[in-house]
Amino acid sequence: MMDKILLAGFGGQGVMFIGKILTYAGMLDGREVCWIPSYGPEMRGGTANCSVVISDEEIHSPVIEYADFAIVLNQPSYDKFLPRVKPGGVLVANSSIVSTAGKRDDIEIIAVPAGDMANELGNVSLANMVCLGALLPKLTMVDLASVEKAVSAVVGKKKPELYELNLAAVRKGLGK
Amino acid sequence: MSKELMKGNEAIGEAAIRAGCKLFFGYPITPSTEIVEYLSKHLPKAGGTVLQGEDEVASINMCYGAATTGARVMTASSSPGFSLKQEGMSYLAAAELPVVVVNVNRTGPGLGGLGPSQADYFQCTKGGGHGGYRQIVLAPSKGQELYDFTMEAFDLADKYRTPVVILSDGFLGQMMEPVELKKRPKADLPAKDWVVGGCKGRAKRKVASYSLTNEIGEVNNLHWEAKFAEMKDSLQRWEAFHAEDAEYLIVGYGTCGRIAKSAVLKARRQGIKVGLIRPITLWPFPEEAFANLDGVKGILTVELNFGQMVEDVKLAVECRTPVYFHNRLGGMLPSENEILRKLGQVFDLAVEV
Numbered sequence: 001m002m003d004k005i006l007l008a009g010f011g012g013q014g015v016m017f018i019g020k021i022l023t024y025a026g027m028l029d030g031r032e033v034c035w036i037p038s039y040g041p042e043m044r045g046g047t048a049n050c051s052v053v054i055s056d057e058e059i060h061s062p063v064i065e066y067a068d069f070a071i072v073l074n075q076p077s078y079d080k081f082l083p084r085v086k087p088g089g090v091l092v093a094n095s096s097i098v099s100t101a102g103k104r105d106d107i108e109i110i111a112v113p114a115g116d117m118a119n120e121l122g123n124v125s126l127a128n129m130v131c132l133g134a135l136l137p138k139l140t141m142v143d144l145a146s147v148e149k150a151v152s153a154v155v156g157k158k159k160p161e162l163y164e165l166n167l168a169a170v171r172k173g174l175g176k
Numbered sequence: 177m178s179k180e181l182m183k184g185n186e187a188i189g190e191a192a193i194r195a196g197c198k199l200f201f202g203y204p205i206t207p208s209t210e211i212v213e214y215l216s217k218h219l220p221k222a223g224g225t226v227l228q229g230e231d232e233v234a235s236i237n238m239c240y241g242a243a244t245t246g247a248r249v250m251t252a253s254s255s256p257g258f259s260l261k262q263e264g265m266s267y268l269a270a271a272e273l274p275v276v277v278v279n280v281n282r283t284g285p286g287l288g289g290l291g292p293s294q295a296d297y298f299q300c301t302k303g304g305g306h307g308g309y310r311q312i313v314l315a316p317s318k319g320q321e322l323y324d325f326t327m328e329a330f331d332l333a334d335k336y337r338t339p340v341v342i343l344s345d346g347f348l349g350q351m352m353e354p355v356e357l358k359k360r361p362k363a364d365l366p367a368k369d370w371v372v373g374g375c376k377g378r379a380k381r382k383v384a385s386y387s388l389t390n391e392i393g394e395v396n397n398l399h400w401e402a403k404f405a406e407m408k409d410s411l412q413r414w415e416a417f418h419a420e421d422a423e424y425l426i427v428g429y430g431t432c433g434r435i436a437k438s439a440v441l442k443a444r445r446q447g448i449k450v451g452l453i454r455p456i457t458l459w460p461f462p463e464e465a466f467a468n469l470d471g472v473k474g475i476l477t478v479e480l481n482f483g484q485m486v487e488d489v490k491l492a493v494e495c496r497t498p499v500y501f502h503n504r505l506g507g508m509l510p511s512e513n514e515i516l517r518k519l520g521q522v523f524d525l526a527v528e529v
Contacts, residue, residue: 020181020352023181023352024181027179027181027354032354033181033353033354034351034352034353035181035351035352035353036347036350036351036352037350037351060434060435060437060438060441060512061434061435061437061438061439061511061512062351062434062435063435063509063510063511063512065511065512065513
């Protein structure tokens with residue numbers, strides 16, 4: 001099994017962060033993982049994206065031509081990456097600021113008002129984690145327990161309050 | 177042993193520290209900057225020094241000076257910066273100084289772009305500087321190899337008294353993968369009985385590359401020629417992936433090598449006998465991998481350049497089977513499906529992608 005995941009949004013929306021969380025989650029569960037940032041001058045301002053591959057066997061090609069899953073946090077990312085999800089795949093969109101009017105009927109599009117839901121938690125910058133929670137039931141290689149471990153490993157030790165807040169957002173996205 | 181999630185460039189830095197590197201001289205350039213960044217943070221704690229030179233020329237010559245004292249020394253750069261180091265590389269080869277030099281290949285020519293490329297293959301393997309020298313070139317394809325090969329590069333440099341190049345690319349440098357931080361393996365290395373560190377109580381030594389007369393020049397060159405021949409005989413290394421019964425061989429190194437593995441597996445699932453030769457030493461080029469081509473109907477070389485390693489493949493194959501070429505340029509990467517389509521096209525095979 002292999003999950004190929006594309007993550008995209010504005011710089012500052014925490015795209016790289018949820019990529020790292022997913023990568024750690026896979027690694028801490030003993031999976032093969034790979035995190036690939038887009039890098040270069042486009043990193044400052046504009047859109048940011050990264051891709052994550054999580055697999056139960058060795059990852060040879062880390063190049064994602066068509067993804068199994070995508071999380072898009074803003075409109076340009078939705079427009080850019082909608083065609084890059086393979087038929088039967090799942091795309092989670094932050095519908096607080098993304099119009100999912102341009103549709104594909106061969107993939108599942110989950111529209112989550114992640115910005116609004118994050119605001120209810122008191123911090124709009126948690127929209128990324130809400131979307132991660134919404135995608136979680138669809139992923140084959142990681143689950144909530146592994147994400148909890150990953151958040152703990154990445155932010156937990158230094159800032160325990162951030163650990164709770166991030167996981168609250170993930171659970172909200174999961175509908176729990 | 178537990179694994180750490182790190183960028184490829186960070187893996188190089190950590191491996192250097194654990195290999196006993198004590199001095200790093202460099203000038204930052206994307207996409208290699210995380211190497212100097214990582215070392216700046218961690219090498220001083222390990223008793224080493226990181227010094228940013230005023231430019232690449234200064235940095236490589238600082239490596240020359242430091243290596244003459246017997247310390248383990250490294251520098252790292254990316255294509256345009258690596259070009260600036262070439263005169264120094266030639267001097268290192270002539271003075272036979274062990275230095276590890278990382279080139280995180282970005283696109284070119286000129287200032288180029290920041291994406292991954294393999295267009296520095298000629299420059300690294302044929303002698304980017306003057307004078308006809310050879311140097312060991314290692315081509316990692318994943319985080320763990322960036323770590324392992326960097327560590328080994330220091331031993332190879334000491335064993336053969338030569339500069340060793342780690343040829344990475346922007347993709348490998350920026351990608352994060354789990355890396356097992358292995359301990360430095362024990363290596364049986366010759367004593368550094370040539371270093372210049374003060375000659376009180378012993379005969380004076382000299383480390384220099386100048387040949388005062390043509391007669392001396394010929395003696396020196398015969399010595400280098402013999403050394404290069406010995407390295408060529410003893411160091412060739414490659415990975416053969418499903419190559420044993422292959423009717424079609426892909427040849428690719430680094431990033432292309434690992435992508436090609438996915439193409440091989442996909443072809444095999446369709447009953448097409450495809451294999452891969454992934455050169456690990458680019459110099460010496462693994463000619464021995466092509467010694468037996470019985471049953472091989474053709475070869476497809478995949479590179480991120482206009483066609484460089486394919487020349488070495490053709491020299492090794494000696495026209496025994498046709499050699500084709502596929503590339504992507506300017507920072508773009510081929511997908512496994514693209515490689516498979518090309519295989520189908522050149523060898524007239526029905527492939528499903």
